[in-house]
Amino acid sequence: MIEFALKTAEKAGRVAMRHFRRKMKTAFKSKQDILTIADTEAEKLVIREIHRRFPNHGILAEETGEHNPKSDYLWVVDPVDGTVNYAAGLPFFSVSIALAYKKQPLLGVVYDPFHNEFIYAEKNRGSYLNGRRLRVGDERNLINCVVATDLGHKRSRLIARRIKNLIPVTRAVRILGSASLGLSYVAANRVQAYIHNDIQPWDAAAASVIIREAGGNLLNFSGKSWELYDRTAIASNQSLSKQLLEYVR
Template sequence: METFKKTALKAAELSAKKLINIYNNFERSSIKMKSSHEIITSADLLSEKIIISEIKKNFPKHHILSEETGDNNKKSDYLWIIDPIDGTTNFSMKNPLWAISIALAYKNEIILGVVFAPILKEVYVAQKNKGSFLNNKKIKVSKIKGEKVLNTFCHGSKTENIKKAIKYYNKQKLNNFDCRQLGSASIELAYVACGRIESITIPGAHSWDVAAGALIVKEANGKVSDFKNKNWDLSSKDIIASNGLVHQQIIDTVKNL
């Protein structure tokens, strides 16, 4: 397991070095539209190339799933799940809330999660049954509930998921629960894990956006489920990650989105 962790961290660090330089000199005019609601930059593709190269160098037979291109070796029990830049829009705006997300699954169960936010200088790491850490210090979810709760939300690129997210936001605000959108699912998951916020809710979640962060929340004593309160896994279409204390309120809120 330590070899997997070292590989993921090195891949993230190599990518981060390149991305920081690009970020500091980025021109928004260079972005391209991947869909009507998603953008892509040359930085995404470069980051992906660096990460995949490092993984393949150490584990050439492993399968890789990445947001941009990925790999097709589906014979392996090991699956690396990558988002080379989670929060590309933030990146393009010189907003520091973006991260590199790398997870490893064995037989469809996440066993390693790394979320590296280079501008924030924060590295979140979790291994199955070994806890979650921020810059090598153990972290836990918050114990906050009630009116002091801070919820966040995100959504997939499909119009139906955007509508669900807006309905969720409206319901929570009308229930007097604060609700924000930070623009990076992996950072929001990491923030749940370290107790900065109480939840993140995502209709239409992609596995590459949330796989690493989901394990980080779980290992920090949080709860992660789909919208029907079933345990989240790689086949789930939606995700709720919370400190556990606010989970049922969110489940009740998303029932009729």
């Protein structure tokens, strides 16, 4: 199934790249959330591919919601994660595809089509970036770490306070604009931690497998292991994730 997910993500990525940095219409889903033709076309492609190969499986997709929700198998799809970046011409966005069984993610693919990077994992089979095995970093001191985050659509002074609190105790705090890539970058040790206070299943399902198979920790803000419908997330190694809980509660 991982090969299917990789090939489907690549096809969706081609759709995104076909429209990237070209004039296109955008629609507003909310004040700070937009929709482009790439979101719509890429999601249709992914859903079509899943229906063709796995007609009895369910799908949870960002733009069109649930399909066949009674199935134990659920594909969780974000066709363009980082749409605001994408629409602005910023090359930091991804295709995210995961498969869960009874709400437990089994495999995940996060594909960055601009840089042609496939980050992927299957449960009990490790995490990889274009075939190279991934492992989270072993840093234990926050002051040596780059911590990534995103604002999400549920914004408040609390988010600003959390970021403000992290700035003096870390090397840097970065707002990236694509949750699935930010989370996956923890597995690749490009950032040492990632936090999000309003995450969606399609943002984190694929990356959750990638992080855990790379030896990382993924928690919610209560300190419990992250589950598919949790709305908060902390990703890092075991030591740092416990420290970060103090700054997000």
